[in-house]
Structures are given as structure tokens and as C-alpha cells.
Amino acid sequence: MIEILFSAGPESWAEYEAPLREALDGHGLSYRLSCDAAPESVDYIVYAPSSGLRDFTPYTRLRAVLSLWAGVETITGNETLRVPLARMVDEEGLTAGMVEYVAGHVLRHHLGIDAYIVNPGHEWAPVVPPLAPERPVTVLGLGALGSACAKALAGLGFPVTGWSRSPKDVAGVTCLHGEEGLKTALAHAQILVLLLPNTPATKNILNAGTLARLPRGAAIVNPGRGPLIDDAALIAALDSGQVGHATLDVFRIEPLPAEHPFWAHPGVTVTPHIAAETRVSSAARVVAENIRRGEAGEPLLHLVDRDAGY
Incomplete structure (x- = not known):
């Protein structure tokens, strides 16, 4: 028994x-x-x-x-x-949910959907986005969740770069690793997805220095772990325009405290840890x-x- x-x-x-x-x-x-x-x-x-x-x-x-x-x-x-x-x-539940969340928010930023949903002036201002092959996306973390998301995004036509601490091979994805690989992965990331684990080596992997390596106006989607991002550095990058928008599903403290500046910042979308239940x-x-x-x-x-x- x-x-x-x-x-x-x-x-x-x-x-x-x-x-x-x-x-x-x-x-x-x-x-x-x-x-x-x-x-x-x-x-x-x-x-x-x-x-x-x-x-x-x-x-x-x-x-x-x-x-x-x-x-x-x-x-x-x-x-x-x-x-x-x-x-x-x-893969049936958690992975599928993560793939749907990531694909949805990457497409949202790629297509500029927010401009049409939030349009207080009722302006007729058509902006035609580039097609997916013209929008490089980087996924940091190529474990089970990261690899699944990277493959799904590549399947939608995005040129996808994946970065991991150790060498990986994911079909349809340019896979990089190591310190120099991270620099290259960030430099190509018009949209950056964070799916790394929370370890001492990944804490604050997005900080003032690494955020500065992104293309200006890049979008960030973080359904991975809250401590991957230096909160103050992200706020500064959003205020300067270095980062265009950040969609965040995970935080250092959850629920996210009501007084946290993420709630009120126009460049931040907060979702309540729902990406991969x-x-x-x-x-x-x-x-x-x-x-x-x-x-x-x-x-x-x-x-x-x-x-x-x-």
C-alpha cells in the first residue's frame, strides 16, 4: 500500500x-x-x-x-x-496557458492594440504595424515554458531569439547562451519575454545596464518571476522612453501592494499572476x-x- x-x-x-x-x-x-x-x-x-x-x-x-x-x-x-x-x-494545462498568455501579449504589443482600445480623443489615426517577420522577439529562458513559447512565436512568423544560461537547441529559434549571448539577445529584442527561473544568477537580470541594451521603445512581457526585474530601473527606463511598455504578471511581493508605482504608471500593465495557473x-x-x-x-x-x- x-x-x-x-x-x-x-x-x-x-x-x-x-x-x-x-x-x-x-x-x-x-x-x-x-x-x-x-x-x-x-x-x-x-x-x-x-x-x-x-x-x-x-x-x-x-x-x-x-x-x-x-x-x-x-x-x-x-x-x-x-x-x-x-x-x-x-503541457496540457500550465504550458498551454503560458503559451496563450505570451502569444496574446506579444501580439498586443506588436499590433499596437492599446492605441485603439484606449483612445480618449476618438482620433482616427491609423498606424499600420510591421508584419511579424519584421518584429524581432527575444525569450529569456528556454526551459519547458520558454521553449514552448519561443516555438509558438516562431510559428506566428516572428524572428525569435532565445537565451539560456546553458546551450539549448530549439527548432526555429536562434539559441544563444552566456554573457555575450545575452548582450546580443537583448540588442535584438523589440519585444522581450522573461521566462527564467528565480535563482541568485537571474535576480535583477533586467537592470539599468541590461535595459539600456534593448532597442529604444522595446516592450517587455514578464510572466516568469518578479525578482528578474529591478523595479526602480524599469520605472526609470519607462520614464525615459527606453522601454515603451511593460506587461507584468509576477512581482516581488504578491498581491502587488496598492502603493506600488506599477499600478499608476501609464507604461505598465499589471495582471494578477494569471499567465500559467x-x-x-x-x-x-x-x-x-x-x-x-x-x-x-x-x-x-x-x-x-x-x-x-x-
Whole structure:
């Protein structure tokens, strides 16, 4: 009998219990799924970093922690966690949602749609945008989400440059890496999409210096992580016209405080962390598949590199 502890909060339990049972039953597994299993009996923990569980020492039989979140930066440094940690990579739900969000906002900036939606003077002022092949887009971060978004944008006809810390190969995308690669990727970015993880190496990757490398008037879309951007530097770049607009879905503090200057700035669109919400039914299938793999002795999917932080 497999003992599975659900540690993601009572509201999530109400949403996940039935889909998880259905997915686990589909694999023919013999299991007990609960929110209150005795620590010494637990084989797998279905986990959300917001759950409050921080000490994994009592879980002496634990085989793996399966996160319901894509972001795991708050747990990777936990020294009591000595078993494999898998993050949520859900192509059916989370990835598809991110691709739709990114494609929608890139097209919005590319087409200049805001000028027509917000037109207080009722001016007849047609501005014909360039076609997609004339609008270079850069995606920083070529993990599962970044690669999917880069390929989707390339499929729409945009010339897409992708940058990552280590070499990657994504069909239809010019892939760069390293410090010099970052400089080139930024220089080509009329629209810049941020999909990097939050690590010490990526914190404030968009700062006064890197923002200055963008083409003047570039648009930024950040559905990745809030700490990727130096907030004060971005405000200064918007005020000077170096950055034309920033669409931000993630922030250092969430919900974004009412007094934060992003709310009132005419060059900022705030969305409330909605770009890639985990979809319960498909996420449950991802978790169940990893438990099946664990029981079959197969490698787990989407394992976190604890040293890299993602």
C-alpha cells in the first residue's frame, strides 16, 4: 500500500482529491491518499510550497516530493529535503496557458492594440504595424515554458531569439547562451519575454545596464518571476522612453501592494499572476504518472537540479 500525503492546503485538497484519485486509479495503484498521514508511513508528498511544511526530517520512508508548482525556489535550499524533488511541468494545462498568455501579449504589443482600445480623443489615426517577420522577439529562458513559447512565436512568423544560461537547441529559434549571448539577445529584442527561473544568477537580470541594451521603445512581457526585474530601473527606463511598455504578471511581493508605482504608471500593465495557473485535472495526471514511475522503478519526470535551483 502506497502512502501519499497531500500537503498543499485545505482549499487545494477540496479541488485535487477527486482528480488525484481518478488519475491514481487509472494506473491501478494500491494507495492511501490523505492530508494527515503519519510522517513515518509516507512514501510520496504531493506538495505546494505555501503549505507550511518545511521540516522533512520525520518522513523517514519518503521517496519523493512532487510539487504542484512550477516554481520551487523556496524549497530547493531546504537541507531537510534529501529525496528527489519534481516540479510541475504540465503541457496540457500550465504550458498551454503560458503559451496563450505570451502569444496574446506579444501580439498586443506588436499590433499596437492599446492605441485603439484606449483612445480618449476618438482620433482616427491609423498606424499600420510591421508584419511579424519584421518584429524581432527575444525569450529569456528556454526551459519547458520558454521553449514552448519561443516555438509558438516562431510559428506566428516572428524572428525569435532565445537565451539560456546553458546551450539549448530549439527548432526555429536562434539559441544563444552566456554573457555575450545575452548582450546580443537583448540588442535584438523589440519585444522581450522573461521566462527564467528565480535563482541568485537571474535576480535583477533586467537592470539599468541590461535595459539600456534593448532597442529604444522595446516592450517587455514578464510572466516568469518578479525578482528578474529591478523595479526602480524599469520605472526609470519607462520614464525615459527606453522601454515603451511593460506587461507584468509576477512581482516581488504578491498581491502587488496598492502603493506600488506599477499600478499608476501609464507604461505598465499589471495582471494578477494569471499567465500559467496550474490546471487541476491535468496536474493530477502528472503527479500520478510520477508515482507510477516511482513504483515501477522508472526515472521520475521533471526532477529539480537542486544546485541550479530549478
